[in-house]
Amino acid sequence: MQVFRPLEAGDPERVGPYRIVGRLGSGGMGRVYLARSPGGRATAVKVVHEELSDDAAFRKRFGREVVAARRVTGPFTAPVVDADPDADQPWLATAHVPGVPLGTAVATHGAWPERSVRALGSGLAEALEAIHRVHVVHRDLKPSNVLLAPDGPRVIDFGISVAADDTKLTTTGAVVGSPGYLPPEQLVGREVGPAGDVFALGALLVYAATGTGAFGGGPAYAVNYRVVHEDPDLAGLPDGLADVVVRCLAKDPGRRPGVPELIEELGRWEGTDGTRSTFTPVTWLPAPVAADVTALRAAPLPEEATATTADADLPTVTVAPPTAVATARLGAPNVRPSLAARLRAVARQRRAAVLAVSGTLVVLAVVAGLLLPRAFSGASGGGDGTTSSGSPTAAAKQLAVRGQWSAEKDLWQPVAADGKVVGESDGVLHAVDADSGDIVWTYDDPDASSFEGVSDGLVIASSSENGTIQGIDLDRGKRVWSVPAKAHTAPGTSWHLHLRVVVAHGTVYVNAMYDLPEGAERSGTYAVSALDTATGRLKWTRTVEHTLSGALAVVDGVLYGGVKEAGGTYFHAWDADSGDQLWRYHASASRHYAGEVTAITVSDGTVYFGDSRGVLHAVDARRGTKLWTCEPDTDGLEEWLEPLVVSDGVVYGGTGSPTSDYDSGAVHAVAADSGRLLRTEHTEREPELHGLLDGSVLFSTKAGGLYAADARTGAPPVETRLSSGDPDATVDGDRVYFDGGDGRLHAGRISLTST
Incomplete structure (x- = not known):
């Protein structure tokens, strides 16, 4: 049984980044297509009729309603995963529901x-x-x-x-x-x-x-x-x-x-x-x-x-003419490391160039010794959380990264967005062309030395000295707005540290720590605040007397974060527009051993978050009620790392040491509906997940390898070497951008082929 129709003459081949493969239907506002995302996921893309696209009043309504x-x-x-109200023909994309x-x-x-x-x-x-x-x-x-x-x-x-x-x-x-x-x-x-x-x-x-x-x-x-x-x-x-x-x-x-x-x-x-x-x-x-x-x-x-x-x-x-348009959920901001990881990074010196090699990228394609689970496809496996062993059950794949270019500078924690790769190098922000590696712009401002991420067409940066937050136009590299720390610093306190800065839909959300006056009973306090990106005006702020976790996520008008209070660790949901608390979930009882929330994601009405004790939680996003918890055997020393990835009923996540990213780590697969641990695979160094490509889960490790584990067959993962050390990799579709170990940013195209 199929519920889609063949394409017809005049239908688009692509809409934004989505490849159109069939028709799903049409209505008074537009036509709906079956599409594939760059990573291969089925998507429903609705394209507004051309006659409505020419109506300025309609466009205005469309943009406002998307927000x-x-x-x-x-x-x-x-869920709606993407939208472009400003396209020649406005469109929005939702997850395809079969x-x-x-x-x-x-x-x-x-x-x-x-x-x-x-x-x-x-x-x-x-x-x-x-x-x-x-x-x-x-x-x-x-x-x-x-x-x-x-x-x-x-x-x-x-x-x-x-x-x-x-x-x-x-x-x-x-x-x-x-x-x-x-x-x-x-x-x-x-x-x-x-x-x-x-x-x-x-x-x-x-x-x-x-x-x-x-x-x-x-x-x-x-x-x-x-x-x-x-x-x-x-x-x-x-x-x-x-x-x-x-x-x-x-x-x-x-x-x-x-x-x-x-x-x-x-x-x-x-x-x-x-x-x-x-x-x-x-x-x-x-x-x-x-x-x-x-x-x-x-x-x-x-x-x-x-x-x-x-x-x-x-x-x-x-x-009479149509007057309203589709409900849309825009993409979430780029994920940043947890607080512990960020503090470790601040304390460490920038890595020095350890290899003097040419820009030629040497590609190795070898089968890795670690085996990721059949459970990645939802098929039965051991299901006991043990490391897998044995031979492949399906045709093995070969992973390769074919070099495309190398840039003169290495970018720390690069982010790919809108045809550019953005990152920080020695306190200066740079954007390079994703196709050529040529520098598009450089932004040298001491008040924007800490790269926070990319969101809503803006590069977000902050100052570790005075707490200023800046929004920089992604296309031109020009400052759009600047918000001083005093905008969200309460009287009687002084700004000390940004734990996390996230921008979504015209609002800057700030997790920060503040110093109290000398002689105060406590050394500091915390607050989560929301500021208007256009004016810098404080929309709202919530003081948190206890320890505020570094992880912060904004999804569908709700702000999520963790707080260590007197009774333990609590996970909070705040209304993103007003700061009103929607619910509070008691994650663990002991304040001293409760840990902090380190990774958050939301999927299909469920909030998944991991903490620094090695526990993964699933909570109903609407009610704040517990669904399940999962605690892999990590000897109590491994925190969940961002990002968490949810796909086809499985939550994938990595864990690593809360004190050092030079220690070993692990990649876990957990059943999204029950919390059952499907498999744990140990890695030589701390892993970082990059999502899915062509049916395979991609992750890299700080030992320098990029891995692909087949999410459908459970075949062993394959590896290609990116660097002799931490590759600091980011993946965008089938492109990977990474530090090749020679002090340069490299770009390569990932290919997965059956052997």
């Missing part, structure tokens, strides 16, 4: 039993809670915008969603949406809020339970008339669903139930196996639908779309 919508996250929504549309499932197999309808409603209600929590309204919830996955439904395509607090952007009299699912207030031109989505949810429950719309079919104007003036047709609806559906479809928005009430009421469903509220294909889906969903999930997507399956969809009605 608002990036905050949406939840286990039953599809699921069957609800409309297709009902049209093919008929009405659902009450159990399945309740489960569907429970998942959709949770999705709406995630959307409404950040003041966004979907506005086009319909059968084709609900995908059925084994672990529950996914709400997709926020194509005409509008930020609930920004309804003034809506064109007067505009009605955009699908007949039978638009609430009465939207049809008569009144303000539409979260209750409008509740109305659509009620209509979806009727459709799933009866196979027909609550207000019948026929011309759009007739359906819309019945929505406004007549009662819904609930013939065939199970008695157990009638009450909740009637309340959802009330004409008066104020009489409809709230989403939390729906979660409570619909969440008490029981699967066929007796389990309560547990989403698996067997427990929540009708049997024939489960078979389709399972088959679709198991079938790999081809590089080229060659077949088509008709999608049972409903027409989208547009009366």
Whole structure:
């Protein structure tokens, strides 16, 4: 079963960095394509129609809504991974959900039993809670915008969603949406809020339970008339669903139930196996639908779309021009080392050039002695956390890095972004062309000597002397703004150290330590603060009397960080716009031996974070409740390192010594749903993960090697030597940039070939 169509004449070959391989659908705002990311992941890319791209007012709305919508996250929504509102034809990219549309499932197999309808409603209600929590309204919830996955439904395509607090952007009299699912207030031109989505949810429950719309079919104007003036047709609806559906479809928005009430009421469903509220294909889906969903999930997507399956969809009605655009989540800022690693780096002298060699890159392609697990593909392995041994189970791969250029300078902790490689060399920032190695610009300012990363088209740098933070234009190397430390330093304290600086969506988030006056009971205090990038104005600050961890992450409008308090280590979630605490999770009890949070990532509604005690935690991102913990055998001396990588149900992460990166380390694979340790592989020196390429997990070690472990077959990893020492590598797609051990920055192209 396939839910994509072949490409047609005029379809783009690429959109941004994404390679287009098929069509997924189209709507009033744009066309949706199946695409491949540079790393090979399936992605859904929505490209705005050309006529809308020429509308300046639409572009303005699109840009503003992308900013608002990036905050949406939840286990039953599809995450948006990229967007470019300023492209000739604006676009956004979401993770591809290989699921069957609800409309297709009902049209093919008929009405659902009450159990399945309740489960569907429970998942959709949770999705709406995630959307409404950040003041966004979907506005086009319909059968084709609900995908059925084994672990529950996914709400997709926020194509005409509008930020609930920004309804003034809506064109007067505009009605955009699908007949039978638009609430009465939207049809008569009144303000539409979260209750409008509740109305659509009620209509979806009727459709799933009866196979027909609550207000019948026929011309759009007739359906819309019945929505406004007549009662819904609930013939065939199970008695157990009638009450909740009637309340959802009330004409008066104020009489409809709230989403939390729906979660409570619909969440008490029981699967066929007796389990309560547990989403698996067997427990929540009708049997024939489960078979389709399972088959679709198991079938790999081809590089080229060659077949088509008709999608049972409903027409989208547009009366007056469209006024809203897709919800998007923008990419997260570049990851930086943990606090311990940064302090070690500050204490160490910059490494000297140890080899005087030509710019020719010597490539070795050898099979490494360490074996990464079958568990990387989710296949069964030892599963006991032990080091693997034995022979390959699939055709071995050969890893090679073919040299492309070497630059005159070595860049410390280089970052690749927008065709450039940026880093710091001897206190001076440089950007080199990613294709040639030529220096694009140099920025020499003592107040920008510490390179913090790249985000939102800005190079972020700070001063270790006075705490000034600067934003530098990535393209031109010119200062855009400068924020002094006094902007976030409380009266009676003096700035001492930036633990982490992250920039996301027009805001600088700062983790910092401050000195207290002489004679104070404590030597210092901490604070996390948010500053406007355009003005330097302090948006908010939260004082933390206890020790603030160096790790900091901003995802979907939520700021995550760790605090060592009197009762132990706590993991905090703060509203990124206001600084209000959303929840606090008690990670460990002992303050003295609790450790600090050292690595954070968020995926599919779960926050994963590691600490310096060697414990990996998984916490529900919405509630802050514990899901699981995993503690590999690291003798209590290894901290989790950034970045953590989540892919295909597995969390990959490295651990290393909290005191020295010259010690040995390890790479771990952990089941994302249960926390079961799948395998631990020891490395000669501290590892750094670089993500996935062509189905292989890439990581380097401070001993100078780059490794690729096949994530599908569990074949042994292969190695190529980058340097005689720490390569300080960064990977961008199939490009790797690294210190070759000769004081120069090298660029190479990674290739993985079967032997």
